[in-house]
Amino acid sequence: MVHHTITTKSTRANKASSKISAMIKFPFLNVRRAGARWLLAAIVGSLTACSVAPVLDEPSPSGPLATPPTADVTSLPPVILQAKSRWVPVPWSELPGLEQDAVHEAWPAWVQSCTRPSPAWAALCPEVRQLAQAPVQTQRQWLREKLQPYRVESHTQQSEGLLTAYYEPVLNAERQARPGFQVPLYGPPADLNKRKPWYTRQEMDTLPHARAALRGKALVYLADPVDAMVLHIQGSGLIHVREPDGRQRMVRLAFAGTNDQPYKSIGRWLLDQNLIRDASWPGIKAWIDRNPSRVNELLWQNPRVVFFKEEALPVGTVPPGPKGAQGVPLTAERSIAVDRSSIPYGTPVWLKSSGPQTRLDRLVLAQDTGTAIVGAVRADYYAGSGPTAGELAGRMKQPLQMWALWPR
Structure with a gap:
């Protein structure tokens, strides 16, 4: 999932699933990619060398991990090193809110991850599926x-x-441009892989050869260029599109490049x-409302553009979440994007975060990534779809602690 939150640093960058999580894990906080999710400001973790254990792309489930569940600190397994983090074993009593969280709400996300399990999880995934209704x-x-x-800590032991x-x-x-709907969202141009980097956002709007390359590539047309920017930052979106014959249907525009x-x-x-003091997405939109003649000037400050692909959705059902970088649909409030060099995809994670927007002590699944999601203790929380989720995503920026859960 290219996901992306506004912050002065997403995604979001651009989705890899689709996305722009600049991910507005907001217009500029995260740019992500979901399946591909998104980009945004990068938080670079210190990667001081550490000799506690060999660096692993993925911790091995074998070895001295047979600690009984009631073990005290003296019988815990050794530290595991990832490329950008160190995993310090702790007793279960260290996890806040374990008895209060409705962990069953995370199980659907876990079952999704088990459709594409890593070798470390293949043996346990049948049990995960069996417990889905327990x-x-x-x-x-x-x-x-x-x-x-x-x-989960940095190599300098910052948790x-x-x-x-x-x-x-x-x-x-609208499927076709008409008065009031003039802002196109494009599929990938034919020469996208031949010219790197491709044209900037401003060049796409102004240069004849860039516009010629995009001819016939518009998938749909939006009414508001700011909505288009939001979609670019988040990396994917649900679109109520009106066809030329008047039919209405919902599709997903997912990240394609x-x-x-x-x-x-x-x-x-x-x-x-010095044009604003509130850099949240609501603050940005308020400035735009006061300065409509400067919208292009503002949007051209971000040269990055995402191209989309259209995905059909089942009729009459709640659409599944967009696919994250693990290749499975995301689950609202139970999926996160992480730095893959710190936490492998499909890892269950205990997350703790308290701030002005929300308090979270809960089980989530690492299923996505984004170029702005960098560092040992760094996550982007998938809030879901629609305006309520967007309001949370546009303002969330708060402290985080994480615990990776790994097979014994």
């Missing part, structure tokens, strides 16, 4: 018996990081110009 206490007891919690959020916009569009230009935060530009 009582929450049974699920919680299974976690304690089968998994070992590890506190607190940053949580942002991203979401999937829901927008109205980018112009390989760098992501630049429009919120950061507004702050640097």
Whole structure:
């Protein structure tokens, strides 16, 4: 999932699933990619060398990990090193809110990850599936018996990081341009892989040869260029599209590529110009409302553009979430984007975060990534779709602690 949150640093960058999580894990906080998710400002973790254990792309489930669930600190397994993090084993009692979280709400996300399990999880995934309808206490007891919690830290032993959020916009569009709907969203141009980087956002709007390359590539047309920017930052979106014959249907526009230009935060530009003090997405939109003649000037500050592909959705059902970088649909409020060099895809993670927007002590699944999601203790929280999720994603920027749960 290219996901992307506004912040002065997404995604979001651009989706890899689709996306732009600049991911508005907001217009400029995250740019992500879901399946591909998104880009945004990068938080670079310190990668000081450490000799506690060999660096692993993925911790091995074998070895001294047979600690009984009631083991005290003296019998815990050794530290595991990832490329950008160290995992410190801890007793289950260290995890906040374990008895209060409705862990069964995370199980659908876990079952999704088990459709594409890594070797470390292949043996346990049948049990994960069997427990999908089990009582929450049974699920919680299974976690304690089968998994070992590890506190995620940087190589310099910093255990607190940053949580942002991203979401999937829901927008109205027309299949063909008409008055009031003039803002195109494009599929990849034929020469996208031949010219790197491809044209910037401003060049796409102004240069005849760039416009010629995009002829016939418009998938739908939106009414508002700012909505288009939001979609670019988040990386994917649900679109109510009206066909030429008047039929209405919902489709998903998912991440299909980018112009390989760098992501630049429009919120950061507004702050640097002393034009706003509130760099949240609502603050940016308020400035735009006051300065409609400067919209293109603002949008051109971000040269990065995402190209989309259209995905059909089942009729009459709640659409599944967009696919994240793991290749499975995301689950609202139970999926996160992480730095893959810190936490492998498909890893269950205990997340703790308290801030002005929300308090979270819960089980989530690492299923996505984004170029702005960098560092040991860094996550982008998938808030879901629609305006309520967008409001949360646009403002969330708060402290984070994480514990990776790994097979014993």
